[in-house]
Amino acid sequence: MENGFIKLISKEENIRLDLFLKKTNPSLSREFIKKLIKENCVYVNGSIKKPSYKVKVNDLVEINLKEPEPLNLKPEKLNIEIVYEDNDIIVVNKPQGMLTHPVGNKKEGTLVNALLYYSKNLSRIGGVLRPGIIHRLDKDTSGLLLVAKNDFSHKILSNDLKERKIKRIYYAVVKGIVKEDKGVIEIPLTKSFKSKKFVKPSFSGREAVTEFKVLKRYKEYTLLEVSLRTGRTHQIRVHLSYIGYPIVGDKIYGISCPELQGQLLHAKKIVFTHPRTKEKMSFDIPLPSYFEDFLQRVDER
Structure with missing residues (x-):
């Protein structure tokens, strides 16, 4: 980045400009990207382009990150x-x-x-x-x-x-007995036409890869350790539901449970390299009490 500009040489072919910017700058929100393009802060080969412009291989894309607005x-x-x-x-x-x-x-x-x-x-x-x-x-x-x-x-x-240098590990309780001890789910995902808030499997969607490992099987449920290779919206929830093992308490993609306020999905561990010291950092936290209580109840049945 030079003087507030981010310069990128495209390795992509025939991808929308707004999608290209999100893919190459995942920390920028879609709203912020939309605003940058609208305010003529994005240039392709020195020219202003619309969000729908199809970026080509070797296109020079420049982003003018202006001074941020006051919070x-x-x-x-x-x-x-x-x-x-x-x-x-x-x-x-x-x-x-x-x-x-x-x-x-x-x-x-x-x-x-x-x-x-x-x-x-x-x-x-x-x-x-x-x-x-x-x-x-x-x-x-x-x-x-x-x-x-x-x-x-x-x-x-x-x-x-x-x-994909940051490792995120989740614990999830799903309905049903997962037979495989471990597995990989590779199913592309896209936003639903009915509502942009929801996601659905689609072979024309974006790559999405989820790994899982069985930690414990109960009478009607399975406790899984899940890790992400990609980080799509609702990825774990949609993937597990698609293969027939919906997350307990997930009111959208899983099965609702009156005794729970939401899904039994917990981001338990994260591993990354410290940005300044380059030290490997690893954090692992306990399950929430409501999560543990549910497991104890089903273990006693």
């Missing part, structure tokens, strides 16, 4: 657990029921609101609605999230995420 989000004192913190990063345990960042009209009660209260230093690359956010968890998925406190860390970690 107008409300810092809130919310209950979040800081697992680790230094001058560059924060590792936080997001509770179930909390949005990672503001969406639509929901601009309060999110993890970002909590982080703004907790820390004065968060990176600004992700746009005004996602300061510090490297990756996200669904509202009803709990567990570990990595947050950048400055742009230096954000750029490196975002690139590591794109190159």
